[in-house]
Every structure is written in structure tokens, then in C-alpha cells.
Amino acid sequence: MAVFCHWNYYSFFAFDRDSYLTLMASLIGVTSLIFNAKGNPIGQFLMIIFSMLYGFISYTFSYFGEMVTYLGMTAPMALVAFISWLRNPYKGNKSEVRVNQISRNEHIVMWVMSVIVTLAFYFILDNFHTANIIPSTISITTSFLAVYLTFRRSPYYAIGYAANDIVLIILWALAAVEDISYVSVIVCFATFFVNDIYGFVSWRRMEGRQAMIQ
Secondary structure, eight states: OHHHHHHHHHHIIIIISSOHHHHHHHHHHHHHHHHHHTTOTHHHHHHHHHHHHHHHHHHHTTOHHHHHHIIIIIHHHHHHHHHHHHHSEETTEEEEEOOOOOOHHHHHHHHHHHHHHHHHHHHHHHHTTOTTHHHHHHHHHHHHHHHHHHHTTOTTHHHHHHHHHHHHHHHHHHHHHHOGGGHHHHHHHHHHHHHHHHHHHHHHHHHHHHHHHO
16 A cells, blocks of 8 residues: 555656645545455445545536546445445455455446446537547446445446546546646555455455355
8 A cells, every 4th residue: 555655646746736625535445455355345435425526526627527427426425325334244344345256148238328427428428528538438437336236335436437547547647748747646546456356366366255254
């Protein structure tokens, strides 16, 4: 965790130095992912805070898709996931959620829902003249898949977030062309990507351990 925090500090002082809100959001977000990787509900609580901060940051560059996604979908779903994780502890251990597997039929439903959500948000974002609308729309898809799988306690939630991280790195790279201070946001999501890959590995191990003990 210390290494990832140092990356955020260095990028902040190298490229930003003014937006302490970005630094705060980065540190809260990284901390959230570390707790999530362990299946600890605290991670979802921190994700709610991160979503509100990131929504405001997105507003400053007219990334209305990101603002709407995190304030209108990620934050509420993080709250739902927080409750779901608390209600499904592994053998009474409140700091570790019980890993869940979703059926093939539910996978189909999830993908159909993601297509509907993506199409609906595309027209909403177009109406608001959202900057870089194509990657912004793709971000809607990956975000929806990530939050859905998080709520359902699937290890693949981390893959959804990792895919979303890649899209967001591209989005903020485009923003950084116009304002170099946004490089710190790129570094933020680069560290998120590393953490999400670790989260997937951690959950798969957790899933195997829980299955063996049962």
C-alpha cells in the first residue's frame, strides 16, 4: 500500500500541486481497493466516499458520463454491496465476505442489462455534450459490470474494474493533453489497475480456501 501511496504523492507534486481533492480521492480509492481485495466491507464504504469525490473531479472537465456513473450508479451500488457484504460474512467473520458464484443464466441477464444501460446512457451523455463520448460510454459498460459483480460477490468484479481502469486511463490521458494536472488522475487509475489485478488473484485464492473448508 505504501508504494501505491507514494506514486500518488509523487504524481501530485510533479503535475498538480493544487488539487488536494484529487490527492485525497486517490488515497481513499487505493485504500478502498486494498480492503476490497480482502473481501472486507470497509472497502465498499470507502468506495462510496471515493465515488463522490471522483464525481466532482469529473465535473471539472465536463466528463459528465463519469460524474453520472459514479454519483448515480457506482456510489449507490457500493452502498448496496456494502450491505450485501455485511449480510454475507464468511463463517461469521465480518471482515471477510462469503464468495459467491453466479449462474450462466444470470450472466446472460447481466450482459443484456449492460447493453440496455450503455445505450440509454449514450443518448444521455450526447445530450449533455460530454467530452470524449465514445470512451465515456464504454466506461459506463465496464462500470456497470463491475458494480453488478461486486454486489453479487463474484471474484470477477475485479476484472470489471480493471477493464474500467484501462478506459479511464485513456479518458484522463485525453484530458491531460489539455491540462497536465490531470496526469495525477492517470496515475491514480494506473495504481487502481494494479490493485484490481491483485484483487482478482486474492479473491480466487479466497474462493478456493473457502471451498476447501466447506
